[in-house]
Amino acid sequence: MKLVRREFLHLVATAVAVTGIAPDASAQSAPAGPKLTQILRRDLERQGQVVQESVVSVAEFGPGTAAPWHMHPGAQEILHVTEGNLIVEMEGTPPAPLKAGESYIFPADAPHLARNEGATLARALVVHSRSAKDKPLVVVVSR
Numbered sequence: 001m002k003l004v005r006r007e008f009l010h011l012v013a014t015a016v017a018v019t020g021i022a023p024d025a026s027a028q029s030a031p032a033g034p035k036l037t038q039i040l041r042r043d044l045e046r047q048g049q050v051v052q053e054s055v056v057s058v059a060e061f062g063p064g065t066a067a068p069w070h071m072h073p074g075a076q077e078i079l080h081v082t083e084g085n086l087i088v089e090m091e092g093t094p095p096a097p098l099k100a101g102e103s104y105i106f107p108a109d110a111p112h113l114a115r116n117e118g119a120t121l122a123r124a125l126v127v128h129s130r131s132a133k134d135k136p137l138v139v140v141v142s143r
Contacts, residue, residue, distance in 0.1 A: 055128040055137065059114075061086060066115030069143045074132030077106040079114060084122030088114045111141045 055075075059067075061084070079088065080103040088104050089095045090112040098104060106112045108131070116122040128137060 050131050051129045052133045053130045055130065057126045057128075058082075059124045059126050061114070061116035061122040061124070063116060063119050063121070067113050068140050069111055069113050070138050070140045071109055071111045072106070072128055072130075072137060073135040073139060074108055075128045075130040075135075075137060076108050077112075078127040078129075079104050079106070080125045080127075082123045082125055084116065084120055085118050086114050086116055086122050086124060088112065111143070 059079075061067075079086075079098075081098045081100050083100055085097065085099045087095050087097055088106075090106055090110050096104060114124070130137070
């Protein structure tokens with residue numbers, strides 16, 4: 001489990017660096033190393049602790065836009081809002097509002113969506129942990 005957590009934290013740090021988010025200037029001069037803020041710690045679900053591939057993405061939701069209802073076969077999704085507000089829905093649960101700094105986990109194979117009902121851009125860091133690379137990453141589902 002420590003290896004999976006270390007890999008996740010490495011992927012998050014890489015995604016932050018790639019998206020051009022600069023660290024705090026005071027942290028750059030500190031000799032103790034980078035500041036790391038843990039945003040979510042939870043055991044993997046429905047995957048038997050086996051992850052074949054992790055996919056990290058930054059999702060941008062324009063005002064009034066939404067992802068369609070979809071699922072990820074064999075892949076758990078962690079969505080962390082970095083800017084703005086999103087509403088997430090998962091089949092069988094009520095809609096959940098998320099603001100910047102909040103996260104949500106969608107278990108593997110669970111139909112869900114995310115939408116921006118606001119008038120400004122919303123961004124989220126999205127991490128998929130896949131247990132089956134031979135399956136498609138995303139499948140749109142009818143509702």
